[in-house]
Amino acid sequence: MARKEAKTQARKPLRIAVIPGDGTGPEVVREGLKALRAAAEVSKFTYETAEFDCSGARYLARGGDAAKPGIPVVTDEEIAALKTFDAIYLGAVGDPNVAPGILEKGLLLRLRFELDQYINLRPVKLYPNVPCPLAGKGPEDIDFVVVRENTEGIYTGMGGVQYPGTPQEVSTRVNCTTRFGAERCIRYAFELCRRRASPKKMLTLVHKTNVLTFAGGTWFRAFHEVGEEYPDIKKDYNHVDACCMWFVKNPEYYDVIVTDNIFGDIITDLAAIIQGGLGVAAGGNINPSGLSMFEPMGGSAPKYTGLGVINPIAAIAAMAMLLKETGVNRGDKKLVNAGSRVERAVIATTPRMKSQAAGKMGFSTTEVGDLVAQAVKDDA
Numbered sequence: 273m274a275r276k277e278a279k280t281q282a283r284k285p286l287r288i289a290v291i292p293g294d295g296t297g298p299e300v301v302r303e304g305l306k307a308l309r310a311a312a313e314v315s316k317f318t319y320e321t322a323e324f325d326c327s328g329a330r331y332l333a334r335g336g337d338a339a340k341p342g343i344p345v346v347t348d349e350e351i352a353a354l355k356t357f358d359a360i361y362l363g364a365v366g367d368p369n370v371a372p373g374i375l376e377k378g379l380l381l382r383l384r385f386e387l388d389q390y391i392n393l394r395p396v397k398l399y400p401n402v403p404c405p406l407a408g409k410g411p412e413d414i415d416f417v418v419v420r421e422n423t424e425g426i427y428t429g430m431g432g433v434q435y436p437g438t439p440q441e442v443s444t445r446v447n448c449t450t451r452f453g454a455e456r457c458i459r460y461a462f463e464l465c466r467r468r469a470s471p472k473k474m475l476t477l478v479h480k481t482n483v484l485t486f487a488g489g490t491w492f493r494a495f496h497e498v499g500e501e502y503p504d505i506k507k508d509y510n511h512v513d514a515c516c517m518w519f520v521k522n523p524e525y526y527d528v529i530v531t532d533n534i535f536g537d538i539i540t541d542l543a544a545i546i547q548g549g550l551g552v553a554a555g556g557n558i559n560p561s562g563l564s565m566f567e568p569m570g571g572s573a574p575k576y577t578g579l580g581v582i583n584p585i586a587a588i589a590a591m592a593m594l595l596k597e598t599g600v601n602r603g604d605k606k607l608v609n610a611g612s613r614v615e616r617a618v619i620a621t622t623p624r625m626k627s628q629a630a631g632k633m634g635f636s637t638t639e640v641g642d643l644v645a646q647a648v649k650d651d652a
């Protein structure tokens with residue numbers, strides 16, 4: 273094929289599976305899709321979306337009951353269908369009428385495991401004019417990334433409970449840590465640190481090697497052995513408890529952090545608060561060579577459902593991540609640029625909002641979405 277022809281040949285449309293989910297999920301997803309539409313127009317790419325109703329409401333309507341397992345939250349057919357898409361865009365999981373753990377395991381954890389989304393990527397960035405609860409810290413101080421291992425540790429479900437409900441009750445939960453799992457996560461983090469624009473070029477391993485000597489040892493050895501391939505990156509280590517302290521005291525210290533599944537779960541909620549709260553924090557469940565899923569970090573927020581007051585910024589930021597990461601994965605610069613454009617539109621919008629808290633934004637959910645979509649177009 274002639275070079276010119278190859279260049280002008282249209283790429284296949286980007287195919288996005290959308291799972292609006294529960295509570296305020298559908299409301300914020302709608303605004304993320306609005307930003308997508310604007311970005312596609314300006315950046316000139318084509319896309320298709322298909323909606324999957326894997327909500328808690330559907331699970332209940334089908335007779336789902338924790339005491340009677342058998343009703344799946346996501347069906348095998350849906351998993352097979354999801355696998356044909358380029359990315360998944362998730363609103364929220366969580367329904368107050370479903371027992372804890374069912375939707376989390378049945379949807380989020382199942383997809384993480386079955387799609388081997390072994391990275392949980394959490395950019396922690398304080399956008400302009402977003403109030404930060406840390407005294408004296410501004411956007412120049414809070415700009416780091418947490419790379420959380422997403423398929424191992426205490427999330428695998430190994431362990432069990434014996435004699436439940438009796439005085440003899442015993443429960444165990446295995447911290448399943450493999451060299452393979454730690455190594456691939458660490459390697460991803462080193463690569464990310466290398467391509468990130470920050471001049472710090474430092475990767476911090478976060479664990480608890482003073483107590484979890486077995487799993488910690490595996491992480492520590494993998495970190496330093498893989499690290500030999502990255503002489504340009506400074507290697508740093510924090511215990512997880514100390515890391516929580518530094519997040520509050522010296523967030524400007526960090527560049528990229530790599531950590532185990534549960535430690536990552538905990539520190540990224542702390543990180544979300546210092547970047548302005550759950551209204552703005554977005555994350556990605558990433559399979560670097562497969563299908564990834566992007567979501568706002570806030571839950572389904574049942575008490576705000578249907579009121580038009582929830583902040584869609586996190587969901588829009590998740591869409592920006594979806595475009596960027598899918599672009600990197602497919603080697604498609606247009607998508608990467610579209611993602612950056614949506615992020616810039618978010619940065620242009622947050623200063624216009626009164627607050628990032630639900631109900632206090634000075635705008636409705638839809639209005640914030642309109643402002644971002646307009647900013648995407650103005651950025652052209």
Ligand code: IPM
Nearest residue numbers: 365376377380381536537540
């Ligand atoms: C997250 C969430 C999940 C987790 C829950 C909902 C299973 O807290 O994505 O951080 O613990 O990973």
Ligand code: MN
Nearest residue numbers: 537538540541
């Ligand atoms: Mn969490």
